[in-house]
Structure formats: C-alpha cells, structure tokens
Amino acid sequence: MAQYTRISGSVGLITLKNPPVNALSAVVRQGIVDSVERALGEPEVKCLVICGQSGKFCGGADIREFGKKMTGPPLIPVFHAIEAAAKPVVAAIEGIALGGGLELALGCHYRIAHSKAKLGLPEVTLGLLPAAAGSQRLPRLIGVPAALDLITTGRHVTAAEALQLGIVDQVTDHNTVDAAVKFALSVAGQSLDARRISTFPCPRLSNLDAVFEAAMQKVRQAARGAIAPVACVQAVRAAATLPYAQGLEREKELMATLFTSGQARALQYSFFAQRAVGRWSMPSGARWDTSKPKPIRKAAVIGLGTMGRGITVGLAQAGLSVVAVETQEKQLMEAKQAVSGMLERGAKKRGVSPPLGNISYSSNIKTVGDVDLVIEAVFEDMALKKEVFQQLSAVCRPGTFLCTNTSGLDIDDLASQTPNPELVVGMHFFAPAHVMKLLEVVYGPRSSPQAVATAMQLGKVIGKVSVAVGNCQGFVGNRMLSPYLSQANFLLEEGATPEFVDQVLEEFGFAMGAFRMSDLSGLDVGWRVRKAAGLVVPGKPARMRQGCRYSPLGDLLCEQGRFGQKTGSGWYQYDKPGSRVAKPDPWLHSFLEEYRARHGLVARRIDHQEVLERCLYSLINEGFRILEEGIAAGPEDIDVIYVLGYSWPRHRGGPMFYADMVGLTRVLERLEFYHQAHPDVPSLQPCNLLRKLVASGTPPIHRWREVIKKVHSQL
Numbered sequence: 001m002a003q004y005t006r007i008s009g010s011v012g013l014i015t016l017k018n019p020p021v022n023a024l025s026a027v028v029r030q031g032i033v034d035s036v037e038r039a040l041g042e043p044e045v046k047c048l049v050i051c052g053q054s055g056k057f058c059g060g061a062d063i064r065e066f067g068k069k070m071t072g073p074p075l076i077p078v079f080h081a082i083e084a085a086a087k088p089v090v091a092a093i094e095g096i097a098l099g100g101g102l103e104l105a106l107g108c109h110y111r112i113a114h115s116k117a118k119l120g121l122p123e124v125t126l127g128l129l130p131a132a133a134g135s136q137r138l139p140r141l142i143g144v145p146a147a148l149d150l151i152t153t154g155r156h157v158t159a160a161e162a163l164q165l166g167i168v169d170q171v172t173d174h175n176t177v178d179a180a181v182k183f184a185l186s187v188a189g190q191s192l193d194a195r196r197i198s199t200f201p202c203p204r205l206s207n208l209d210a211v212f213e214a215a216m217q218k219v220r221q222a223a224r225g226a227i228a229p230v231a232c233v234q235a236v237r238a239a240a241t242l243p244y245a246q247g248l249e250r251e252k253e254l255m256a257t258l259f260t261s262g263q264a265r266a267l268q269y270s271f272f273a274q275r276a277v278g279r280w281s282m283p284s285g286a287r288w289d290t291s292k293p294k295p296i297r298k299a300a301v302i303g304l305g306t307m308g309r310g311i312t313v314g315l316a317q318a319g320l321s322v323v324a325v326e327t328q329e330k331q332l333m334e335a336k337q338a339v340s341g342m343l344e345r346g347a348k349k350r351g352v353s354p355p356l357g358n359i360s361y362s363s364n365i366k367t368v369g370d371v372d373l374v375i376e377a378v379f380e381d382m383a384l385k386k387e388v389f390q391q392l393s394a395v396c397r398p399g400t401f402l403c404t405n406t407s408g409l410d411i412d413d414l415a416s417q418t419p420n421p422e423l424v425v426g427m428h429f430f431a432p433a434h435v436m437k438l439l440e441v442v443y444g445p446r447s448s449p450q451a452v453a454t455a456m457q458l459g460k461v462i463g464k465v466s467v468a469v470g471n472c473q474g475f476v477g478n479r480m481l482s483p484y485l486s487q488a489n490f491l492l493e494e495g496a497t498p499e500f501v502d503q504v505l506e507e508f509g510f511a512m513g514a515f516r517m518s519d520l521s522g523l524d525v526g527w528r529v530r531k532a533a534g535l536v537v538p539g540k541p542a543r544m545r546q547g548c549r550y551s552p553l554g555d556l557l558c559e560q561g562r563f564g565q566k567t568g569s570g571w572y573q574y575d576k577p578g579s580r581v582a583k584p585d586p587w588l589h590s591f592l593e594e595y596r597a598r599h600g601l602v603a604r605r606i607d608h609q610e611v612l613e614r615c616l617y618s619l620i621n622e623g624f625r626i627l628e629e630g631i632a633a634g635p636e637d638i639d640v641i642y643v644l645g646y647s648w649p650r651h652r653g654g655p656m657f658y659a660d661m662v663g664l665t666r667v668l669e670r671l672e673f674y675h676q677a678h679p680d681v682p683s684l685q686p687c688n689l690l691r692k693l694v695a696s697g698t699p700p701i702h703r704w705r706e707v708i709k710k711v712h713s714q715l
C-alpha cells in the first residue's frame, strides 16, 4: 500500500509500504494515485514528498506480478500524473531506487538521496527495458552516453555518482525524509516548468550515429545472444531522435516484444532461483531456517596455489582475519606478493585501503590452532588432502570447521580422517576464487546441519551465491560437465572439429565452447582425474572402458604435452604458452584424421542440432539423475550452479530451465534417439525421473519438486 500523512501542516507525505523492497505492486500503484490526488486536492498542502518505509525507497515493479493478469493502474500514467502536478513532488531516496523505483523518482520534480543509497535501471538483467518512461526520461536528464551506460548494463550507481551525473539534486548524510521535507518547503510555490523531465529536449550529440553504432556493437559483443540489451539501445535512440510521446510509443513496442519473450522468463526465473538457493535443505530434513550458523571471525587457508590465493583475498576483503599457510618458503613468499597485489588492485578499484593487515602468513600448519574454520586448498590429490586433514585434526581447537576446496573428491572419505566428521564440509570455489560468484557447499552423510549453515553463511559474507549439494563424484557442476565433454569428444571422433563444436556452443550463448574451455582450464586436470579413476590404462581396448564408450583423444593430446593454453597447444594452437588467442590447428586436424583411420571411423557431416542436442541433453539428463538421487534439492540449485559457475547463458535460465522451455517430451525423445544410436553411452540413456516427469504430464519446472518428492518417497 501507500500511506498518506500530513506533516509540518503543509507537506503531504506518501510512504510506500510493500515489504521487503516496497515494490510497485497493483495495491501500491493504486495507493500512489489516491494519495497524489488527495494531496493535490488539499489546499493546505503546498508540496509532496514520496518515500519508502524501512529505509528503502523502492525496488521497482513487483517482479512477482510479471506473467500474471495486469490489475491496478499502469505505471506510466501514474508517473505522468506526478510530473504534471502543480505542487512540487520530491522523492526522498533511501536505500534503493531501482527500475520502476528510479522511474518513479524521475517522474518527481526533485530527488534527494541518502549518501548510502543505490540507484539504477536494472531491467536489462531481467530481460526487459526501463519501460515506465525511464528509457525516455533518463537520457533527457543526463545525456545519451551516460544513460546508455546505465540502461544497457543495469549497473547500480552510488548517490555520489548519481549526484555527479545529475540524477539527484542533493545528497544527505542525515534523515532523508527530513531533508526532503525541508527542501520541498523551500521550493513550494516556485515554477515547475523547468522540472518536468519529459519536456526536456534530449541533449544533442554531434556524432549521434557513431555513438549508437558503437553502443550496439558493444552490447552485441557482450550479450551472447541476449535481446534486451539491444532493445535498450534502440529505446535510448528513440529518446535521442523522437519527440517524447513518440519515444514512449517506441519504448512500449520494444517492451512488448521483450516482456513475453522466453529470455525475460528465463532471467526472471534466474533472479528468483538465485534467492531460492539460500533456502537450502538436506535429505535428512535439515534446513536453512532451523540450522544456526556459527559466526566466523578468523579463518585459515591451507595451500596458496591459484585457488588458495583467491580464497585468501576473498576472506580478507570481507574483513575476516586469515592465517594463510604454505609449507614451502619460496611459494609462501610468492603467494604473499601475489595476494598483496590482488588486494591492492581490488582496493584501488573500490577506492578503499587494501586489507593487507587482515592476513598473517605462515609456513607452519600449527599456526592455525585458534581459527574458527579452515579451508584446505592444496593440490587435488586425495592422499595429500588426507594427510592435511589428519594434521589439522591434531592442531585445531575443538569445534573448528574443516572445509575442503576439492572440486570433486569424496568429502566423506576426507571426513573419515578426522575424529569429528560432522565438522567437515566441502567449499568448492571457482577460479578466480575472489571473483567468481559461485560456491558449491558440499555436505557428506556425516556433515552436521550447523557445519553446512556455517559454510553457507560464510559464502554469503564473502559475497558468494552458495548452493548446498550432496556428496558425489564431481558434485553437481563437474559431474554434469563430464557427459557434456564426453559428447564433445565423441563428436570429434565422428567427424566434427573442435572449432565447429565450439562455434555451435558459443552461438548458443556459452562464453566458451567445450574445447576452448578445456584449453583454458588445462587438459592435464581431467587427465589426472581419469588416471586416478583407472581410465588411462595402457593395453586396454582404446575406445572402450569399463564396458562403455570412451574417447582417449584428450589422453593422447596430454601424452604429447599438449595441456592447452599454458603449453601453447591443446585442442587449438596458441602463439606462445599462456596466450589466450585460440587458432585452429592443422596438426590437430591431421591427428584426428589419422585417429579415425586407425580406428576404422568414417567422418560424417554433423550438423548444429546434433552438436547442441548431444552435448546439452546429456548434461541435462545427468541433472535429472542428480535430482533423482537428491544430490541437489531442486532444479534451481543446478541452474544457479551452471549460470554462475559454468557460463551457461543467463538468458537461457540454466540447463533445467532450458529443458523445461524445450519441452521434456522432446528432450526425452531425442535422448532415446541418440541412445539407440549409441547404446554404449549410458549418459544418453534417459533417466527415470525424466521419464516420470513426462509420464506425469510434463509439469512446469516450479512443480517438479512434487514429482521428485514422490520419487524419493517410493525409494
């Protein structure tokens, strides 16, 4: 609702009330209309102030209403009525003014913001554009280049930047409503002619075409197939080239195509999924709301390779005390230098001082005796990790949580090295660990709910989106990646090239195709895992392992020392070791031809559809197996992991959402088709849960949990 009160006798105060972010629901919109009408009708009222309750101005349109039947007054006429008012209307912006919230403020005659407020038009991140006249008012207020930047990126700006850009008229460190009331009284009675943004001409640009061409090129490059950023540029162009009323029409047209698009649905699903994963549950019944985390003030990181360094930076930046341990003195010194550099660069970007003093470095594991939680990040070798866990058990004080940054080793096996397996969980970070938003929190059968809650909470403190998952080989992300990569390899055996497979996957929206990604991460990583799993055994039939089809192509490249970017060659060739520019490699093409000839394989023409279906549906099928086994609690967990950790295009929601969009019946049919063609590839065999979902009428994704529950209760 919107509450109307009178203060200081002559100020009408409208307070938006819709927790948690005062979103503009139908009731709130109606409340604004009624309150404005009432204030304008009261002769004693000289001016109006609009604010939000609980220190939050407004988080924009109510996203929960999207896709439902529209009720209540639409936003544009509401904002026009405010702008047309004969009494000054001042927005008192505390906390947030985002999307429709900022558009509401732009409809007001003046804007006063608290110094800690954040403002922005993030609609593009939801697959939309600022279609409550924001795309038309903002360029008129701050000029085309700045408006293009804010609208196409959706980034939030601080109050200080908003003041500099001209979005707000004043910034205060004090009570914003008091400041706005005072300000409103000071301008009451003055002409409002120069305060109505819709009447402003858009600031002229001599190089208008060049500016828009450059903007379009930039968004197309970054968008990976997303349509909203492109529509945002088109809408701003309308503001720059058309009268306001016609610009609004164009905004409406563009919004109409976006609003019902699959991309908007995917992005909005992704928004809620990212929040839903915080409400985790375990098969034991332990849940986020019944498990209390322990506060972590001091943590230790063991092993200062690439991952350990990133984790140390993340912890220190969040204000924790960190003991960083590396047993080799030389590596310790190198790590200290690298971590300090990362902290200094990060601090410079944020305009703060680097938290160098938060970290103490040591080559002695005994120095971790007084920490609350340890994150082990040594080399991915079970024997080494076990040794570290035994040492930690001996030196840590009772109750210390022991976490491992393994990307797929058995958490329970590690926990068995300690007398308190309930304190052990996995914290699987993604490289670079101080940048990537995803954290897989992995619980073993003996991990306590408190250990899980603590790791989830710590993830939040250091700015990660944490997803709780069960213990299995590769956890969720890497386990699903395995059939995807296998299919990519099989496609090479059957006639494709790495560049063709990558092109198809990149056109789908991945930042990198399977082979470019493997070259970046290092082919030796998977090779080591396959060796440990007993798959790389000389003398075994080359293309079969453990009764299933196996491609040894990656192993053969590793035997040649082709580990990817770091060695200057892998699936592609590079100018020099460490170079990032992948070039098709004639050597690799001849190698594939020889390989096919040696194994009697005849190359055939493979089309886009086959590449996509085999790579993606096998990955999705594994996702259904993960849900069936209860390793992930719901499809949102998997989708968040894939969007944030594996560069799955956000505008496609994630693999499980994508399966829902394609249609489960279609996914099932195609898997059946490919499994028939490749009966020796178990990952193509449709899993039971997928069959059950189809048999139960292919319910939409938000109802899958009901079917999953039934499947679990039958086990």
Ligand SMILES: CC/C=C\CC(=O)SCCNC(=O)CCNC(=O)[C@H](O)C(C)(C)COP(=O)(O)OP(=O)(O)OC[C@H]1O[C@@H](n2cnc3c(N)ncnc32)[C@H](O)[C@@H]1OP(=O)(O)O
Binding pocket: 020, 021, 023, 059, 060, 061, 062, 063, 064, 075, 096, 098, 099, 100, 101, 122, 123, 126, 128, 129, 130, 131, 132, 272, 275, 276
């Ligand atoms: C014609 C179309 C006109 C306008 C279009 C729009 O306005 S589209 C909406 C534009 N607004 C946004 O994109 C803001 C989205 N929200 C956020 O970025 C963050 O939620 C926010 C406001 C910065 C707060 O972040 P914080 O980390 O503090 O909290 P959290 O994200 O967990 O959100 C708390 C709960 O609020 C719910 N929520 C947030 N925004 C909205 C919204 N606009 N509509 C409805 N609900 C919203 C969010 O889902 C959380 O709910 P929960 O039940 O706890 O999961």
